[in-house]
Amino acid sequence: MEQIVSQEAGQLEKDRLIQLVGFIIGKELFGVNILMVQEIIRSAPITPIPDSPVFIEGVINLRGSIIPVIDLRKRLNLVQDENEKRDTWILIINIEGRVTGFIVDSVTEVLKILANEIKPPPDMVVAGLKSQYIQGVCKMGTKLLILLDFNRILMVEEIRKLKKIERN
Amino acid sequence: MIDLSLLQDFIAEAGEHLEAMESDLIQLEANPDNREILNDIFRAIHTIKGSSEYLGLEKIAELSHTLENLLEILRKGERSPDRKLIDTLIAARDRIVRIIADLESSQSEETEIKDIIEQIQSLSMTSNTRPPEDRSEKDGPEKISGNEAGSKNIDSIRVVENKDDSIVSEGSDVEIYEEENDEELLNIFMQQLTDLLSLLTIQTKKLQNSKKPHEILDKCSKTIRALKSSANYMGYERLIVLYDQWCDDINSSKEKVLEGSQTSFSFMSSYVDSILKQFPKIKLSEAGSDDEPLFDPENEEAAPISPEEFDFFDEDGLLCEDNEISQKSAPDDDLSFFEEVEKKHAEPDLPDDTELFEKLGKAFDLNMMGNYGGDIGLFQEKIEKELFSTPLTVIEDQKSPAVEIEKNSGSKEVPVNLDSEEKKESVQKEETRFKKPESLGSAGLSVKKTMRVDTDKIDSLMNQVGELVVSRAWFLQLFNEMRQLQHSLKETAKLEQKEMKQVRSLTFKLSEATTALGRVANEMQEGVMKVRMLPIAYLFNRYPRLVRDLVRDTDKQVDLEIKGLETELDKMIIEELSDPLLHIIRNSVDHGIETVEKRRSIGKPEKGKITLNAYHESNHVVIEITDDGRGIDTELLKATALKKKFLPKEELDRMPSKDLIELIMRPGFSTASQVTHTSGRGVGMDVVKKNIEKLNGTIEIDTKVGIDTRFRIKIPLTLAIIPALLVRVGSDIFTIPLATVEETLRIFENEISIIEDVEVVNLRESTLPLIRLPEIFNISTGRQNSGKLFVVVVTTGMRRVGLVVDTLIGQEEVVIKPLADYLQENSGFSGATILGDGRISLILDVYELVNLYIEGHTKRKYAEAV
Structure with a gap:
């Protein structure tokens, strides 16, 4: 489901229309398959969790469920504009059953793109972002849309290791 | 598939x-x-x-x-x-x-x-x-019933019974088992059949004198159609064919009636009769009062069925249900039936019974003769089953002294069932279940029924109740806010008394509503918790086998005594307790109980004794495992601890024996000089401790060297909702499970002294190490050092520490919600809870937290040293 495109797929597959939720962090435009997005909420009171990796902002109460919230900017090591006043949104994304919130600066309208417009990520760094988190890129007029690989972003093993390192 | x-x-x-x-x-x-x-x-x-x-x-x-x-x-x-x-x-x-x-x-x-x-x-x-x-398979059960009868010294039954009956008895108990699921259906079917057939009989009687026979015939065919559909449902094809024929006959007879020609309605009673032959049991309840063949017109004086007869039907229904309950113990029922029959045969003044059996025999004979030929086998088995699974009906029906006998023997059977049936049910429940049949005759029967429910459903219900508890806290908060508002309106806004009245009445109503909601929420919470409860027998009954296997190849003898089986506990906790108890019992057998020889030489009874006991203590369940073995030798523990360099000698010397004993719950600690296949590796007690603390429980060990050892485990009744202490650290509120809280203190900064880089305070002659939560959580309190500190003293079994917090908020029932796995692991938190105002509060896992702290502390010390 979350595999948006596979390069080997047939022509039919390439003509498929994909709907994305676009969001902006800093000046970059990102996208995530709409099917993965459970809901989008205005920022909620976040309870920090002591001793957790720095990009984990904490947990929020989403109608009785406790959901971890990750600051996507910190997770992706994007530059933080110190002066920018952050009036943020939280994308609630279901990543293989793990419902997780991601803090983004703003959310755009739903974007429709053809599957074959998505190109594999270039090897080099895109917008100061390591290609390992990128599923593909796509031209949107003059802008470049970056499709994020949320499975990679929420690598639980990695988070566990980070936690260990930080503690020591 | x-x-x-x-x-x-x-x-x-x-x-x-x-x-x-x-x-x-x-x-x-x-x-x-x-x-x-x-x-x-x-x-x-x-x-x-x-x-x-x-x-x-x-x-x-x-x-x-x-x-x-x-x-x-x-x-x-x-x-x-x-x-x-x-x-x-x-x-x-x-x-x-x-x-x-x-x-x-x-x-x-x-x-x-x-x-x-x-x-x-x-x-x-x-x-x-x-x-x-x-x-062959068929042979088996025959032997059993014979044997069972024999075992009860009622062999005579075989002699008295006529041959047809013994044939009947052969298949019967097998079928009862194998079609357990059908039993209920069949009972319903039989009930309907009985009712409708009696209706038909009445109609037939009326037919004889009626002026408008075709109307009655219409009613009859309606009834038969109902019968047919139920037969169809049960899949009795023979019966369906029969009903079809019957309907046809009625139709043709109706035509004749309408034509005005003379016709006999004798076919009606012969149909009824032939169905009754298929179901001899019904014949019994029908013919019970008038012993004559139904179709004998002379005896049928068009009388409506007596209320007495209706009583039979009622009882019949009840009895069917009764059978349904005890069907699992059907052989016992059969047994009682045989006893019954024997007793009756022993009493010559009950000729009815012999007659009855002859009739039955005849019915089956006719059956066998091939009245219906073909696939009668299966059908017949059903009848046999029906006949023999409702022995009570026979007896009640006779309205003879046999009823008394049945009652007696019935009560005799009750304890049997009690011992044998479904051990998981609490004994008490069992009693009520099986006592019912005795009081059958009079009042209506309310059968205690159980059903299997998916645990997921109960869990989701529990979640909802959790939400309710949160809402309750929310309302309470609203009420408090309302009160504050009222106060400020009065004091600051200086409202008139008249204006205040409305506000006051609203506050009052709000408080009423909050109380009502609270009450419902409490009851709901209790009720759902009860649903999840199981008697601890469920757990304890696993261990006799374990003990048996453990002593198998050793020169030890152990008796396992189990008490408090009916103590109820959350199913999830029961599952979580299984392993810890296994470890403890294993330890008791392996390390506690001495060999037969040794015990003899020191004057103890040869057989060692391990006692498992469970009981309630306020909101907790206490489980005790006691063995009368050699006890735990603290000197040996000291030596081992020294050898394995767990602690320096001075500290060991200082330790009270209670603390020394708790050494056995440290990882890697084992005094066993030899590693056996079951224990001695030093893994075990630490796991036990960890598991029990995970359940917010505590474990204590009492031991007298050479006399006994007792492990006392205390756990909350349920996992999902716990009483907790809320504390504030910085702007965050943390939750500490009350089970771990010993007391709260207020100390002055200057009371703190530092021993080996650890802050400690003196608390009643012992030192209490302090952990500053703001520090380890990296939370800036923003408070000026006022010199006063709040300390929550927590215990994790062997360690007692003081957690320094900013303020104490209060005690509350909180609903535990899990954190995402990667957040919860090794975090020092066991979950989170949602407070009344919707805020999240993290629940401290005290055991983990303290360990993490110590780990970090030793590492820091190590780093400094390097």
Whole structure:
């Protein structure tokens, strides 16, 4: 489901229309398959969790469920504009059953793109972002849309290791 | 492919039977002559066989069939259950458990059974002149019923009974088992049949004199159509054909009536009669009061059915239900039936009964003669089953002194059922269940029914109740805010008394509503919690087997005494406790109980004794495991601790013996000089401790060297909602489970001294290490150092620490919600809870937190040293 495109797929597959939720962090435009997005909420009171990796902002109460919230900017090591006043949104994304919130600066309208417009990520760094988190890129007029690989972003093993390192 | 839901049911049911069987087998070993236990085991295996055959699970069916053969030899008394035999039986049971585990994981029976079957067969061969394999399945139960009768010294029954009855008895108890599920249906069917047939009989009687016979005939055909549809539902094709014919006949007769020609309605009663032949039981209740063939017109004076007769039907219905309850113990019922019959036959002044049996015999004869020929076999079995599964009806029906006998023998049977049936049910429940039949005659019967429910459903219900508890807290907060508002309106806004009145009344209403909601929420919470509760027997009954296996090849003898079986506990906790208890019992057997020789030499009884006990203590359940073994030698512990460099000598010398004993719960600590296959590796007690603390429980050890050791585990009744202490650190609120909180203190900064880089305070002659939560959580409190500190003293069994917090907020019931796994692991938090205002508060896992702190502390110290 979350595999948006596979390069080997047939022509039919390439003509498929994909709907994305676009969001902006800093000046970059990102996208995530709409099917993965459970809901989008205005920022909620976040309870920090002591001793957790720095990009984990904490947990929020989403109608009785406790959901971890990750600051996507910190997770992706994007530059933080110190002066920018952050009036943020939280994308609630279901990543293989793990419902997780991601803090983004703003959310755009739903974007429709053809599957074959998505190109594999270039090897080099895109917008100061390591290609390992990128599923593909796509031209949107003059802008470049970056499709994020949320499975990679929420690598639980990695988070566990980070936690260990930080503690020591 | 097997129907998955059926398979799941089978797995659950077989699991229960196998569990009961295990404890029965252990009991049988202790009382080899106890027939009741043997019967229970037989019953369990028979049920498993029946359902596995139904589902086409060949291996289980084959294995249980072989087992059945062996058990039958035991029941016939041709062999007594010696140790080897019990071992084989247990091994076979374990094999079935394994196959069921296969089924659970892969829906196929993977485990081999050939070897175990050969083993069982060789056992059967050595004991028997006739190889059991020769016997057909049908033979088995016959022997059993005969044997069972014999065991109760009522062999005479065989003589008195006429041949047809003995034929009847053969198939009967098998069928009851194998079609357990049909029993209820059949009862409903029989009830309807009885009612409608009696209606038809009345109609037939009316027909004789009626001026408008066609109207009655119309009613009759309606009734018959109802009968037909139910027969259709049950799949009785013969009956359907019969009903069709009947309807046709009625129609043609109706035409004749309408034509005005003379016609006889005798076909009506002959149809009724032929159906009654199929179901002799109904014949009994119908003919009970007037002993004459129904279709004899002379005796049928067009009288409406007497209220008395209706009573029969009522009772009939009730009795059917009764049978439904006790169907699992059907052999006992059969037994009581045989006893009944025997008693009646012993009393010559009850000619009715002999007549009755003759009638029955005749009915079956006719059946066999091929009235319906063809596939009558199956049909007949149903009838037999019906007949024999409702012995009470026969008796009630006779309205004879036999009723008294039945009552007596009935009550005699009650304890039997009690001992044998579904051990998981609490004994109390069982009693109420089985006492019911005695009071049957009079009042209506409310049967205690159980049902299997998916645990997920209960869990989601529990979640909802959790939400309710949160809402309750929310309302309470609203009420408080309202009160504050009222206050400020009065004080600041200076409202008039009149204006205030409205505000006050609203506050009052709000408080009322909050109280009401609170009450409902409390009851709801309690109720749902009760649903999840199971008697601890569920857990304790696993251990006799363990103890038996443990002492098997040793020179020790151990008696396991179990008390407090009916104590109820959350099912999830029961599951979580299984391993810790296993470790403790294993330790008691391995390290506690001495060898027979040693015990003799020190004047103790040869047999060691381990006692498991459970009881409630306010909101907790206490489980005690006591053994009368050698106790824990603190000197030995000291030496080991020193050898393994757990602690410096000075500290060990200083430690009170209680703390020393708790050393055994440290990882890697074992005093056993030899590592056996069961214990001595030093893994165990630390796991026990961890598991119990995970449940917010505590464990204590009391020991007297050479006399006994007692482990005392105290756990909350439920996991989902716990009482907790809320504290504030910085702007965050943290939750500390009350189970770990010992007391709260207010200390002054200057009372703190530093020992080895650790802040400590003096608390009643002992030092209490402090952990500053703001520091370890990296939370800036933003408070000026006022010199005063709040300290929450927590215990994690062997350690006592003071947690320094900013303020104490109060005590509250909180609903535990899990954190995402990667957040919760090793975080020092066991979950989170939502407070009344919707905020999240993290719940401290005190044990983990303290360990993390110590770990970090030693690392820092190490780093400094380097």
